[in-house]
Amino acid sequence: MTSRPGGRSARVREAVLAAVYAELIDRGYPGLTVEHVAERAGVHKTTVYRRWGTVDGLVADALDHTRETDWRAPDTGTVEGDLIAIAAEVADTFTDPGRRPVVVAVVTAALQSARALDAKRDFYAARHADAAAVVTRAVDRGELPAGTDPVELVRLACAPLYYRVFITGEPVDRSTAERSARAALAAARAGLLG
Incomplete structure (x- = not known):
């Protein structure tokens, strides 16, 4: 279905x-139904079935929509500052009572749907590729060894935050984000991410 920006299709x-x-x-993924979504959205359920087909289609499009949002990698002038900014943004998401439940619900749903899992994988691949620009710049400036894997460094900077949220249930904050980013940076500077 093609949509006009700002048109009825985009509003729907x-x-x-x-x-x-x-x-x-x-309701969580198990309680998600096309009928509930249609009712809450104020549209007829046939509209939802026609465009998205299934609950999996809805969740996948929700993840795709998140990927479509404009996001730019930080440029603080140093790789340390950039990695801390990236990790801090993740921590801020999980400390924001308005954003945290959405992210947790979508990630949890992706664990229960193959189609949503693919969309989640695509989302993180795109976000990591965008964020990798900070590492590429750092290599070009001589801050990191040539051959440093940019995506792996970004993953390593953020992984402890996701571990705390989704595995141990521990809180995250900016201090945790800074520590995580600095530990990842130390590994990269030691040549462990080449």
């Missing part, structure tokens, strides 16, 4: 995806 998509996020938070 925004309403439906907002309903998907809300339903995931309220």
Whole structure:
């Protein structure tokens, strides 16, 4: 389906995806239904079935929509500052009571749906590729060894935060983010990410 920016199709998509996020938070993936989403979005369920088909289609599009949002890698002038900014943004997401439940619900749903899992994988691949620009710049400036894997460094800087949120349930904050980014940077400077 093609949509005109700002047209009815775009408004319907925004309403439906907002309903998907809300339903995931309220009911979780097992309770997510096309009917509940349609009702919450204020559209007819046939509209939802026609465009998204299934609950998996809804969750996958919610992840795709997140990937479509404009995000730029930070440019603080140093790789340390950039990695800390990236990790701090992740920590800020998980300390924000408005954003945390949405991210947790979508990631949890992706564990229960192959199609959503693919969309989640695509989202993180795109985000890591964008964030890798900070590492590429650092290599060009001589701050990191040539051959440093940019995506792996970004992953390593953020992984402890996701571990705390999704595995141990421990809190994350900016201090945790800074420590995580600095540990990843130390590994890269030691040539362990080549």
